[in-house]
Amino acid sequence: MMGLLLGGVLTAMASDVAAGEQPQDTFQTTPTQFRTTYESLRLPQGEKMGLLGGTFLFDTYDWLAVGGGAYGALAGQRGGFITIGAAAELHKRFGEHAEINTGLFVGAGGGRGGYTLQGGGLMLRYHAGAQWHVDGMGALGGGVSWVDFPDGAIHSFQPYISYSFPFQALILPGWVSLDKDETETSRNMPMVEQEFAVVYRRYTIPAGVRTDTGQQQHNSIGLVGVEWDRYLNRNLYMRVESEGAMQGQSNGYMQILLGAGYRQALTDGSWLKLSVAAGPAGGGGVATGGGLLVDAQLAFQQKLSDHLFAQAGLGYALSPGASFRALSYSAGLGYHFFSPKMGAGIVERDSLSGFEARHFRIRLVNQRYLKDAPNWRSHHANLNVDLLGFQMDYFLNDYVYLTGHGIGAYRGMGGGYMTGLVGAGLHLPVPGTPLFAEVDALVGAAGGGGLDVGGGAVWQGDAGIGWQLSPAYSLLASYGVMRSVRGNFRARVASLSLGYSFSLPFR
Structure with a gap:
């Protein structure tokens, strides 16, 4: 299975060399999917850990997809256990709805258990499963997986469930240039609105919050990270964010959150944005229990130019069933843009x-x-x-x-x-x-x-x-x-x- 990544790269390089010999007049959209999985791992001494995964997979052929993803603890006692890495998958469709797949994730990380649990941090996850595609709604699936930390103490076989959201991505290989003058076709092309921002966030923590060892939690944590918003219409958007601690006494704390929000225009160039997100978080002694963090934010966004914007926010974060909770203050600088909304097939330059x-x-x-x-x-x-x-x-x-x-x-x-x-x-x-x-x-x-x-x-x-x-x-x-x-x-x-x-x- 580990040859899948190398094989996919080498064959894609060969086609890339041929394509690079002359400018392309057409481009092929790339079938892409974002998949979430959930499984319960068996750890030493009978302990269990619920593990949530998220992976982007890009088809290089109709039978092979490669990409990257992350896994994080969401239930149990290991909040802050997070890995990131590369993934490859073989898949086969049968008709319009049925699919079988098998793949490999090679990742690095861990947390909340030290080297006695995850060793050096290498994570291997093998899976075999199936999914059923429902038109316009994605795909529901399941299967079995083997999660192995070769020089650690985690070696677990278990079932998993999954949900996949498929879409088409227009990724132009190499560095290309496009004509600046609009045509009638390009003027009427449907577009997707998106935003990407670098964010600084500060958690202010009340006196009653304890660390995962029962000590008094330090009164603040400073984090830096990124946010990506993809709009479903003029107001509703989906959000993915990731941040890590850089100030305070909780180095190693990290959070990866997925959520949704609503944007309300105030004036031409200023908005209020309300969002709710949840996902795996922990590390650095922060008491997030099994790892679930829920976060709500209200932010003011101001347009600075055609693409740049600044934002400032106020929010509240907590770990249900655990000690951690905090007020949050944030500031960010971001880039706003539109990209073509594509269906499957050939796109003319x-x-x-x-x-x-x-x-x-x-x-x-x-x-x-x-x-x-x-x-x-x-x-x-x-x-x-x-x-x-x-x-x-x-x-x-x-x-x-x-x-x-x-x-x-x-x-x-x-x-x-x-x-x-x-x-x-x-x-x-x-x-x-x-x-x-x-x-x-x-x-x-x-x-x-x-x-x-x-x-x-x-x-x-x-x-x-x-x-x-x-x-x-x-x-x-x-x-x-x-x-x-x-x-x-x-x-x-x-x-x-x-x-x-x-x-x-x-x-």
Whole structure:
């Protein structure tokens, strides 16, 4: 099964090279699905942990899909147990409704149990199942899964249930350009409204809240993260958000929430937004019980330009059945855009005239932290830490990009460590060769796994050399340093990543 990811990449690279020889007049939409799963894992001493999963899968062929996802504890006693990683799946449709599938998730992370439970943090999840597609409503399914932490204590076989929401994505391979002049077809094309924001959130915690060990919880936690809103109509939207602690005494705390909201216009360019979200959260000693966090927010949003906006919010978060609850204050800066709403099939280049092709790159990243201080970890200080995750780059032009990554430990007895960083970089092609050089700098939150990151605030700088394998695919090797702002964590960072460059039409 682990060959699925490599096989899919290699065959896609071959077709990408052929397609890159001349500009495309047409583009094929990509069948995509967002799948949620729920299962109950058996842990040592008869303990059970309810695990919620969310995965984006993109069809590379009609029988193979690849993507990425995350899993988090939602019931039991392991709030804060979260992993992220890559996924691959084989599937076969029978008629209009029935489907069978089998796949693999390779992830990193853990939490709330230390290295004795999840070892280095490597998670392997194998599944075999089926689902039934209902027109216009998605697909309901189920099956069996095997979840294994090879150097930890989790080895569990269980049934699961699933819900999949299928849609078509228009992903243009490589970096393409589109005509700026609108045509009648592009002018009348249906569009989807979306927003993406970088957010700082501060939890103010009342005196009665206790940690998961019964101690008094520190009175505040500062978090940094991202939000993505996708509008269903002019007012209703779906939301996905992820944040991690960078201030206070709860490094390692993380939350991944899924929810919905309503937007009400106040004036031309200002709105009120009310949202409710829920999902897995915990770590850093925060008492979230089994892991479920419920969050309600009221935010004011102000348009700054055609695309940029600022927002400020007030909210309340709590873990049902557990001690944690807090008032939240947030501020964010975001980007507002429209993308084409596509059905399955071929899209003519002319129908996208008037849209701007924005250039992105997503990277599957493997990193190694090399010890650079004697007390950088609270245990296993002589072991390096290996990490796996994803990095997304948005190119402002051919040379400057904004970037962000989320990665977790999978080897080195650092299970439970995760980090999320944002920053900027410089991309410098070497003329006449497929080589390029890059430097970047990032800041953000990290914690868990016994790495001494203080309150959770960290920064990282890297420089590297890359090879453009094809118009879409690239390899990048880099080396840098990572430091915590207030803790003893110091590491040299060696990275190797496989990148996929693509364009998305925005307006």
